[in-house]
Amino acid sequence: MGPKYLQQKKSLRPSKRYIQSRLQIGGSHSNKLIKCQKCDMTYSPNNIDDTTAHKAFHETYLKGKKWSKNWGITVYATLNQLTPPPSQNLQNDRIVMVRPDHQPEVNATLEVMNIVNNELHAPQDENDFWLDEHSNGKAFLYIKDDRAVGAVTIEPLKQGRGRWMIYDSKKLVSNVIPNFEIGISRIWVCKSQRGKNIASKLLEASRFNTTTRNVLPKSSIAWSQPTDDGGKLALKYNSVRHKSGKILLPCYI
Numbered sequence: 001m002g003p004k005y006l007q008q009k010k011s012l013r014p015s016k017r018y019i020q021s022r023l024q025i026g027g028s029h030s031n032k033l034i035k036c037q038k039c040d041m042t043y044s045p046n047n048i049d050d051t052t053a054h055k056a057f058h059e060t061y062l063k064g065k066k067w068s069k070n071w072g073i074t075v076y077a078t079l080n081q082l083t084p085p086p087s088q089n090l091q092n093d094r095i096v097m098v099r100p101d102h103q104p105e106v107n108a109t110l111e112v113m114n115i116v117n118n119e120l121h122a123p124q125d126e127n128d129f130w131l132d133e134h135s136n137g138k139a140f141l142y143i144k145d146d147r148a149v150g151a152v153t154i155e156p157l158k159q160g161r162g163r164w165m166i167y168d169s170k171k172l173v174s175n176v177i178p179n180f181e182i183g184i185s186r187i188w189v190c191k192s193q194r195g196k197n198i199a200s201k202l203l204e205a206s207r208f209n210t211t212t213r214n215v216l217p218k219s220s221i222a223w224s225q226p227t228d229d230g231g232k233l234a235l236k237y238n239s240v241r242h243k244s245g246k247i248l249l250p251c252y253i
Ligand SMILES: CC(C)(COP(=O)(O)OP(=O)(O)OC[C@H]1O[C@@H](n2cnc3c(N)ncnc32)[C@H](O)[C@@H]1OP(=O)(O)O)[C@@H](O)C(=O)NCCC(=O)NCCS
Pocket: 119, 120, 186, 187, 188, 189, 190, 193, 194, 195, 196, 197, 198, 199, 200, 201, 223, 224, 225, 226, 227, 228, 229, 230, 231, 232, 233, 234, 236, 237
């Protein structure tokens, strides 16, 4: 994520588009805007385009995106244990890896990423590493009851991008450039499914399936300037305690 997130923050608000459509209808009543308390979207309840757009955004934001059974390769069919290879499908939950040459699942994933980036105020154009078959990045989705309720996108990291972040102050440690193998570009779970270990399972799926070589150790995974929630997840997942006593998160820029 990094500082560029902040620069683009304004233009990425979901409300902007809808404010424009509202202006096409005159009259003081129709100009009234409301902000949905659940999904934070601002829209005009009197404008049909706005209400339709809000409904779609609201549903995906809270409950995830409808997902076809044919989309993606299942990497974990049994999520009680995260030990590959997957055996039989004992639950309704699974994790899929997106195939860049399968357009319907790519399009559906981009729709999910649109919601993710809106929530994170993140740029919408950082998908090349998993869209391009030769870039070695990956997108994984957590599917539950035929909905994509969580997503993670992973990018390979070149040397020089790794940093340690001090958890308390959120400052990067200067003059130390650690090597991390892969970076978590985005990680997201829809509102209604948080706190159920879904993000943790997506991280484990990434660790087992991003490179064709060995399973990656947790210590080789870095975070792209984490949010507050992301920081708490990172703290649990792969933070380290420095000899000074400070907690460090593996990050990248
Ligand atoms: C961050 C996010 C992906 C976590 O998803 P999740 O499925 O709820 O996370 P998990 O249930 O796997 O959490 C695992 C552990 O991480 C920690 N954790 C994660 N989110 C936390 C939170 N909001 N508050 C406190 N601890 C949290 C906890 O220790 C938790 O384990 P525990 O429940 O046994 O204590 C989710 O909150 C989210 O989508 N947030 C909005 C998008 C975002 O900020 N993404 C991070 C970008 S860096």
